[in-house]
Amino acid sequence: DTAVSQTPKYLVTQMGNDKSIKCEQNLGHDTMYWYKQDSKKFLKIMFSYNNKELIINETVPNRFSPKSPDKAHLNLHINSLELGDSAVYFCASSFRANLYGYTFGSGTRLTVV
Amino acid sequence: AQSVTQLGSHVSVSEGALVLLRCNYSSSVPPYLFWYVQYPNQGLQLLLKYTSAATLVKGINGFEAEFKKSETSFHLTKPSAHMSDAAEYFCAVSDHHNQGGKLIFGQGTELSVKP
Numbered sequence: 394d395t396a397v398s399q400t401p402k403y404l405v406t407q408m409g410n411d412k413s414i415k416c417e418q419n420l421g422h423d424t425m426y427w428y429k430q431d432s433k434k435f436l437k438i439m440f441s442y443n444n445k446e447l448i449i450n451e452t453v454p455n456r457f458s459p460k461s462p463d464k465a466h467l468n469l470h471i472n473s474l475e476l477g478d479s480a481v482y483f484c485a486s487s488f489r490a491n492l493y494g495y496t497f498g499s500g501t502r503l504t505v506v
Numbered sequence: 507a508q509s510v511t512q513l514g515s516h517v518s519v520s521e522g523a524l525v526l527l528r529c530n531y532s533s534s535v536p537p538y539l540f541w542y543v544q545y546p547n548q549g550l551q552l553l554l555k556y557t558s559a560a561t562l563v564k565g566i567n568g569f570e571a572e573f574k575k576s577e578t579s580f581h582l583t584k585p586s587a588h589m590s591d592a593a594e595y596f597c598a599v600s601d602h603h604n605q606g607g608k609l610i611f612g613q614g615t616e617l618s619v620k621p
Contacts (some may be wrong), residue, residue: 397549404566424607434544434594449608483549490607491600493539496510497549 397500416484512612529597
């Protein structure tokens with residue numbers, strides 16, 4: 394009955410590889426997000442989708458491509474992984490985020506070696 | 507543009523002592539403000555939120571925060587710290603017309619609780 398679930402929880406991969414992280418929410422929310430948390434714990438928004446439409450696309454390398462097949466799913470594909478991509482990636486969802494905030498997934502720790 | 511600043515990247519208190527975590531915001535309009543907690547190896551969990559109703563907001567686990575417009579602050583407090591409160595705490599701000607519901611997070615404050 395997990396509200397926002399991400400897979401995998403841990404991902405270790407070599408530089409240059411392509412990898413995907415999946416996210417699903419069962420809360421009926423209409424907006425989903427990807428945030429990146431760096432080694433200093435700083436959280437920065439990457440993307441936001443509302444009902445499958447891309448709303449926010451921050452300054453993120455185009456090696457990162459989000460995909461939302463429906464409003465309950467938001468996946469993140471990363472091409473040509475670099476050492477600097479190592480971080481924890483959080484998926485979140487919301488309904489009227491301004492009023493109610495987000496529900497976060499438990500994160501995916503990506504390590505690029 | 508909205509922003510939040512959390513004073514002190516690390517706060518240490520003794521068990522039973524008052525917890526005070528500071529957050530100041532910058533916003534050209536009355537903001538919506540949030541506090542989140544992150545336990546090790548977990549996602550962020552909403553503690554409480556201010557959305558222009560009562561200025562003193564009560565949250566989960568005995569935490570509360572007071573919105574002070576004159577000081578542009580939204581500090582988080584708890585009267586008596588428990589060992590289980592040790593975690594990372596984040597203040598976040600949104601605004602009324604924020605497209606896509608974007609939240610901007612502060613840099614976080616790590617709370618340590620000593621026995």
